[in-house]
Amino acid sequence: MNASAKVVLDKEVPTKVVLANIVPTKVASAKVIPVKVMHITSGETVLQQQPEHSLLVRQGVKATILSTAMPEQKFHILIEEGAEVVVCTIHQHSTCKSSSDVHKDARIQWIDILLDDSNLQLQTNLLESGAEVSAYQAFLGSADIQSDVLHASGHTKSTMIAKGILQNGLGTYRGTITIPQQSSGCIAHQRSDMILLDDQSRGDAVPILDVSNDDVQCSHGATLGQIDESKIFYLASRGFTEDQAKKMIVEGFLASIIEHVPNESVKQEIQQHLERGLTGGKEMRIVTNGG
């Protein structure tokens, strides 16, 4: 791979670096450029790191970004015409602000897996026609998510799906779709589903639509509830224990988000983490080591 993806490691606090400037090369357009963001820190400094990354994706490039969020980080991505980016981030005890400006016919797919009490703020600005965003989030335990999409131009499309399993924690999901008056022909759909596993859990959902144009397809939906007991009963009748049944249902519930994770080994690690989390095992920090 001779793509000129440049990764700069950040050392100073706070840092503001161009993480990667991906320019079109002779790589066939169908080829996806993989980028892995690694934060290498030593010992005690880890909690003081507040990196601010920015990434510029040039015309027509396709890239996949895989990273583990720092305890506090900011990430800004600018996507030029026709480029496509998948950004997959694993969050553990982190507070993360990510934003993206998406230009003509460009696409961004956010995949955020929030484990153990994480906080995520996502802002996507669809600036020119044909721009598209998909934002997928899965969360376990406790989480606070704010995901906003601004359809600054007409003929743009957004899909937001969040699924959470709340265990002994508070899950908050706020999602806003804003369609100003000049933006005709937008399609925007939003959905958030939460399962509350125990009586110590709380779930708050605030999905907001702010629409000033009549030529739109716009909807949102939200559900909160517990695992359907009839499903557990059915699985139990097939010989599974209650714990096994619950695990299967939870996995199935999150599968539609996790299947978007672009890396098999990361996917497996997430699965393992979920299992540990659900069976009350000790948590372990996930280090993305795929490539």
Place this chain on the structure above:
Amino acid sequence: MPEVKKQLAGLEISREMYDEVNSHQAKFVAKPGINEEVVRLISATKQEPQWMLDKRLKGLALFQDTPLPSWGPNLAKLDLNNIVYFVNPNAQEATSWDDVPEEIKKTFDRLGIPEAEKKALSGVGAQYDSSVVYHNIDKLLKEKGVIFENMDTAVQKYPELVKKYFMTSCIPINDHKFIMLHAAVWSGGTFIYVPKGVKVDLPLQAYFRMNEQRGGQFEHTLIIVDEGAELHYIEGCSSPRYSQTSLHAGCVELHILPGAKMTYSSIENWSKNVFNLNTKRAIVHKNSSVRWLNGNMGSAVTMLYPCSVLVGEGARSESLGIAFAGAGQDQDTGSKVIHAAPNTTSIIKAKSISKSGGISSYRGLVKVTPNAMHATSHVQCDALLLDNLSSTKTYPTMKINNNTVNIGHEASVSKVGEEQLFYLQSRGLSAEQAMQMIVSGFIAPVIKALPLEYAVELNKLIELEVEGL
């Protein structure tokens, strides 16, 4: 489809009938602005007991210390110092329409109230500015012990009931800024008590008319439906159109005791200079149910979020609403439900239509407390935008502190589809008929829920609206 756009421009609720100023001269009009003097004057005019005056003064003190809400529609145009807080019409409360002064009677005639009373209601109250001018109830109901009185009279006649329920457990006087104001200057309104097990078959209705320029109307409605009783109560509101702003800050408290059932219907059709900042709440006890039907057509700004607090096991709440926002209107409405007991159920359906730059918002809350096991709630709100100048906002909030629940929310925004119009036209309907059909189809699920008798007012309004197409 420019033709359709042109048709849409004509879509406007005819307000002529309501907008006209009636010539009645009030007996007493307080000076604009609010201070202790005005509050004491209102209380003295009504010869109220000391506890009520104390309540008013406490409300006033709280009101003066509390800032305007920082969220929601812009209230900058509302000049609270320019509002007349008390207007006493030149009339005694009558029990026969013949005794109501001619000009006032004419107003209510035009609104069709006496006619409706004959046909479909078991009791009617009519309030003109700050006082109730007409009150009548079916004799049979009276014999069964049903109380239907104007609120001022109730304070004198039923002090124990009023003292127990008036702005105490349901809406306390420190609830929010406009409730504090309401507590200080409230006047008129309805008091209803339905005794245990009594079922009121035909609805009771109250009609509120605000006539004075820069007036404020602060009617208080207190309804107690005792164990196992049933009631349907209807409220209608209108006012003439002035260039200066008026304020309506009413308060509705419903106490629905175990096993009782209540339907509360209201159509608020204030003219477009009115700030309608209204508060409605129901305390719903064990195995009882409340049904809210709300239509918000008029006013410049409406902030109204009827709330059900489900405090008893098996309590149920259903809320259906239609909001129509035309040019210059901001309809900020929604429903709140607090599930505070096990096995409680709530349904919210809200429909809004915006045109000519109108803004309609759904602002709602579903809250489930930790002890409310197996609560079920479903919220659906749909918005229809008739042109590209209008906007719609949806702010549902769900706060769930219990894991045995089943909560769902859905919302959608749409316009009248050109394919739909094209299809209907290909079947031989004119553009006008097609549009009419689609708009009525959109609101049908809510309209269908209205009892036939009640359609008197809402259906008339919707017809006018759709006729204009």
